Amino acid sequence: MTVTVTTAGPLPTGDGPGSTDGPGDGTYDVTVVGAGVVGAAIARELAGHRLRTALVEASDDVGNGTSKANTAILHTGFDAVPGSLEGRLVREGHELLAAYAARTGIPVERVGALLVAWDDEQLATLPGLLAKAARNGYHAARLIGAQELREREPHLGPGALGALEVPDESIICPWTTPLAFATQAVRAGVHLHLNCRVRGIAGDAGGHTLSTSRGPLRTRYLVNAAGLYADEVDRLLGHEEFTVTPRRGQLIVFDKLARGLVDHILLPVPTAAGKGVLVAPTVFGNVLLGPTSEDLDDRTATGSTAEGLHLLREKGRRIVPALLDEEVTAVYAGLRAGTGQEDYRIRDHPGRRYVTVGGIRSTGLTASMAIARHVTGLLAGIGLDLGDRHDLPELTMPNLGEAFPRPYLRADLIARDPAYGTLVCHCEHVTLGEIRDAFSATLPPHSPDGLRRRTRARGGRCQGFYCGAAVRALFEGGRA
Amino acid sequence: MTRTARRVDVLIVGAGPAGLAAGAELAAAGAGHVEILEREAEAGGVPRHCLHGGFGGGRTGAGPQGPLGTPARTYARGGTSGPAYARQSVAAAVRAGAALRTGVTVTGWAGPRTVETTGPAGLERITATAVVLATGARERPRSARLIPGTRPAGVYTTGELQQAVHLHGQWVGTRAVVVGDEPVAHAAVATLRAAGVHVVAMVTDRPSAPLRVRRPGLPLLTGATVTALTGRTRLSGVELRRDDGRTTILRCDTVVLTGDFVPEHELARRGGLTLDPGTRGPAYDAAFRTSQPGVFAVGNLLHAVERADVAAREGRAVAVSVLHRLSGTELPTAPGRPLVVDAPLRWIAPNVTGPYGERPAGGRFVLRTARRLPRPRFLVSQGDRELHRQRLLVPAVPGRPFHLAAEWLDRVDPHGPPVRITVPGR
Numbered sequence: 001m002t003v004t005v006t007t008a009g010p011l012p013t014g015d016g017p018g019s020t021d022g023p024g025d026g027t028y029d030v031t032v033v034g035a036g037v038v039g040a041a042i043a044r045e046l047a048g049h050r051l052r053t054a055l056v057e058a059s060d061d062v063g064n065g066t067s068k069a070n071t072a073i074l075h076t077g078f079d080a081v082p083g084s085l086e087g088r089l090v091r092e093g094h095e096l097l098a099a100y101a102a103r104t105g106i107p108v109e110r111v112g113a114l115l116v117a118w119d120d121e122q123l124a125t126l127p128g129l130l131a132k133a134a135r136n137g138y139h140a141a142r143l144i145g146a147q148e149l150r151e152r153e154p155h156l157g158p159g160a161l162g163a164l165e166v167p168d169e170s171i172i173c174p175w176t177t178p179l180a181f182a183t184q185a186v187r188a189g190v191h192l193h194l195n196c197r198v199r200g201i202a203g204d205a206g207g208h209t210l211s212t213s214r215g216p217l218r219t220r221y222l223v224n225a226a227g228l229y230a231d232e233v234d235r236l237l238g239h240e241e242f243t244v245t246p247r248r249g250q251l252i253v254f255d256k257l258a259r260g261l262v263d264h265i266l267l268p269v270p271t272a273a274g275k276g277v278l279v280a281p282t283v284f285g286n287v288l289l290g291p292t293s294e295d296l297d298d299r300t301a302t303g304s305t306a307e308g309l310h311l312l313r314e315k316g317r318r319i320v321p322a323l324l325d326e327e328v329t330a331v332y333a334g335l336r337a338g339t340g341q342e343d344y345r346i347r348d349h350p351g352r353r354y355v356t357v358g359g360i361r362s363t364g365l366t367a368s369m370a371i372a373r374h375v376t377g378l379l380a381g382i383g384l385d386l387g388d389r390h391d392l393p394e395l396t397m398p399n400l401g402e403a404f405p406r407p408y409l410r411a412d413l414i415a416r417d418p419a420y421g422t423l424v425c426h427c428e429h430v431t432l433g434e435i436r437d438a439f440s441a442t443l444p445p446h447s448p449d450g451l452r453r454r455t456r457a458r459g460g461r462c463q464g465f466y467c468g469a470a471v472r473a474l475f476e477g478g479r480a
Numbered sequence: 481m482t483r484t485a486r487r488v489d490v491l492i493v494g495a496g497p498a499g500l501a502a503g504a505e506l507a508a509a510g511a512g513h514v515e516i517l518e519r520e521a522e523a524g525g526v527p528r529h530c531l532h533g534g535f536g537g538g539r540t541g542a543g544p545q546g547p548l549g550t551p552a553r554t555y556a557r558g559g560t561s562g563p564a565y566a567r568q569s570v571a572a573a574v575r576a577g578a579a580l581r582t583g584v585t586v587t588g589w590a591g592p593r594t595v596e597t598t599g600p601a602g603l604e605r606i607t608a609t610a611v612v613l614a615t616g617a618r619e620r621p622r623s624a625r626l627i628p629g630t631r632p633a634g635v636y637t638t639g640e641l642q643q644a645v646h647l648h649g650q651w652v653g654t655r656a657v658v659v660g661d662e663p664v665a666h667a668a669v670a671t672l673r674a675a676g677v678h679v680v681a682m683v684t685d686r687p688s689a690p691l692r693v694r695r696p697g698l699p700l701l702t703g704a705t706v707t708a709l710t711g712r713t714r715l716s717g718v719e720l721r722r723d724d725g726r727t728t729i730l731r732c733d734t735v736v737l738t739g740d741f742v743p744e745h746e747l748a749r750r751g752g753l754t755l756d757p758g759t760r761g762p763a764y765d766a767a768f769r770t771s772q773p774g775v776f777a778v779g780n781l782l783h784a785v786e787r788a789d790v791a792a793r794e795g796r797a798v799a800v801s802v803l804h805r806l807s808g809t810e811l812p813t814a815p816g817r818p819l820v821v822d823a824p825l826r827w828i829a830p831n832v833t834g835p836y837g838e839r840p841a842g843g844r845f846v847l848r849t850a851r852r853l854p855r856p857r858f859l860v861s862q863g864d865r866e867l868h869r870q871r872l873l874v875p876a877v878p879g880r881p882f883h884l885a886a887e888w889l890d891r892v893d894p895h896g897p898p899v900r901i902t903v904p905g906r
């Protein structure tokens with residue numbers, strides 16, 4: 001099967017392989033706008049049908065917006081609003097993604113969460129949250145007292161009174177997930193067009209003509225998974241249904257030497273002000289502190305601020321005091337797409353051959369596969385003939401997770417190829433073999449950050465003091 | 481998962497100035513199989529990418545020299561260049577008979593003196609009678625310094641900058657701001673200029689000082705804190721707040737964050753070695769013993785950045801202790817008393833008293849201060865017992881070592897509380 005991934009130049013026609021219906025005039029059956037974790041999941045789901053599908057993305061990589069900068073938690077949905085679409089899709093998505101991750105090698109660790117009560121009022125809230133979890137169909141949660149909490153989490157700050165334990169909350173790799181979806185999609189014939197910003201949409205009876213930064217694209221059906229820009233794409237079609245308000249979350253990543261301080265995802269008890277600041281391990285072996293929650297109007301404001309970092313450190317000092325003595329490896333900020341509604345805004349437009357997938361916030365990673373199924377159902381409901389469903393070829397992703405054997409620890413791999421025994425990035429133990437593999441992968445990186453999200457190279461505590469120039473040399477050589 | 485198990489007499493981790501000097505000295509002294517492991521493809525450590533002069537005069541006192549930086553007054557004068565110094569150090573170790581293996585990374589511990597390694601030839605488990613950690617130091621990057629703002633390209637530490645320019649010939653930018661004013665910052669300026677980059681300014685949050693070294697054509701902004709970096713894909717500016725509250729943005733596409741060295745202590749920590757809270761390196765005594773019997777530490781791992789000849793001197797000095805261990809004449813380990821400092825002092829090295837009152841090299845301790853102290857007085861005490869008073873005749877300034885005599889060591893009560901070094905009235 002030929003793989004079509006384009007990054008520049010005029011868009012090719014949509015005469016994709018495997019197409020049996022449609023006019024065969026260069027028109028795609030479905031085009032998904034936005035290759036974040038949700039758009040990539042939708043494209044992957046569509047790839048399991050005989051359709052000519054395009055996935056178009058404004059930036060140079062998949063998962064490059066909200067998806068790359070979240071808290072990387074695989075949620076159970078225990079705390080969702082019962083009866084909401086989000087609640088249902090998170091619950092279904094948890095099962096789907098956990099199973100998919102196990103099949104493809106996406107790192108997941110079921111570390112469990114503890115919602116820690118720090119005062120009597122919070123403690124009194126916990127039974128209600130337990131009942132809410134049950135209403136969401138989650139029955140494994142339980143209340144634990146101060147002593148057990150202390151035994152489970154010995155580095156917790158003083159004054160914790162008790163907790164709600166949610167044993168199935170997990171941590172997941174936020175970078176490998178959209179990459180796996182998109183890789184599988186394009187291997188199954190989906191066309192991925194990067195650096196392709198949608199600027200206008202003209203509709204007619206047969207479908208839509210998108211004018212993009214790389215020329216026109218014709219499609220019968222359209223899915224808007226544009227994340228922070230979903231409202232703008234919606235408006236290009238004349239809809240005025242919602243406005244995206246970017247809500248910034250700043251996060252601090254602590255060094256791997258801090259990993260021993262935290263055994264669970266430590267969640268605050270939610271208040272009217274939001275979900276609050278958490279402390280959580282990452283699958284890369286670090287510890288995450290964040291996020292802040294700031295409503296902004298600039299959709300590009302992914303910078304950190306002195307106030308934000310100060311606030312996080314104050315909160316973190318309360319939760320795990322020893323964390324603050326550890327070195328900081330990274331600081332980043334992500335923007336979630338708030339829409340003024342505490343639920344996803346997923347809607348079909350029957351007369352328009354169009355589905356909007358808006359307002360997907362931090363739960364979108366967990367829910368992505370369930371959203372994809374839901375959206376595919378909506379497309380069928382508004383007239384798209386899906387045809388037979390077939391299984392996608394299996395996929396194995398390179399392992400970035402610290403809890404699973406990485407190449408530098410594998411004698412078998414090194415014996416076959418010494419490049420897996422040649423360490424380039426020392427802090428993260430990234431080998432020459434992995435970097436080389438990234439460049440020959442179905443979706444190679446187009447930036448040093450893209451390489452980091454595929455290999456962890458340059459993502460460690462030294463941030464390039466030791467390896468930066470060598471990694472850059474490999475990047476420039478790998479692209480040549 | 482197959483690992484080759486081997487035994488050596490001495491295993492040295494890190495082939496920079498300290499590790500190579502230790503290897504050379506030990507091999508020459510007939511310590512048996514002395515093996516030096518270096519994770520980089522080429523041995524020599526940081527001097528490999530310090531293209532300036534000033535290295536290699538250590539024993540004859542030809543002038544200060546430094547990893548990454550070198551005091552400005554000797555810049556490009558005297559001694560030899562970093563790469564030449566690195567080559568000489570490597571040659572000396574190999575000539576003495578040490579087995580030097582590059583491209584081999586110690587990834588963890590499998591026992592008190594057993595390490596696990598990864599290299600192109602496979603995985604190993606190496607057990608040694610004595611392990612010498614010489615893993616060096618690195619500069620704190622932007623993230624660890626919690627500098628807010630966007631995350632554009634064009635942000636360097638001196639180490640990365642020097643490697644980019646001197647080892648890889650990479651393009652680094654057109655207009656640069658250098659943050660810091662210690663010797664290493666001047667080395668960064670020289671590297672930038674060698675790469676054809678215009679250096680807009682040198683910036684430091686420290687107040688202006690009368691004896692500050694100034695370079696012609698290089699504005700020095702004192703009392704200026706970096707409050708943010710701006711720019712989308714590429715850096716567009718460095719935002720500063722001056723002591724008087726004014727804010728400025730310096731337009732540039734490159735920023736170099738210099739100094740602020742921390743020991744590369746991962747291996748020491750993962751091995752369960754006690755760390756000193758001041759240096760953040762392993763706690764150690766004058767014989768370079770750590771809290772783990774048979775595990776020694778030398779060089780910039782102990783105290784972050786000192787000159788290459790200081791690191792090499794420690795490497796040579798550790799040989800005595802290691803040879804005692806190999807021959808079974810090592811003094812039994814007894815708990816040393818920690819030496820602790822109060823602010824504004826940052827650290828003291830060595831920071832543990834030896835069980836038998838050993839004196840540090842040259843009979844003196846090395847200290848650093850967080851702020852300038854003109855003619856400071858020091859008080860050494862243990863509990864309410866005063867051990868020593870000393871006055872410094874020159875100012876103690878941040879980023880430069882100063883020294884404290886060690887003659888009070890034999891008055892330390894080996895069972896008493898920690899020994900405290902303070903600057904009374906500060």
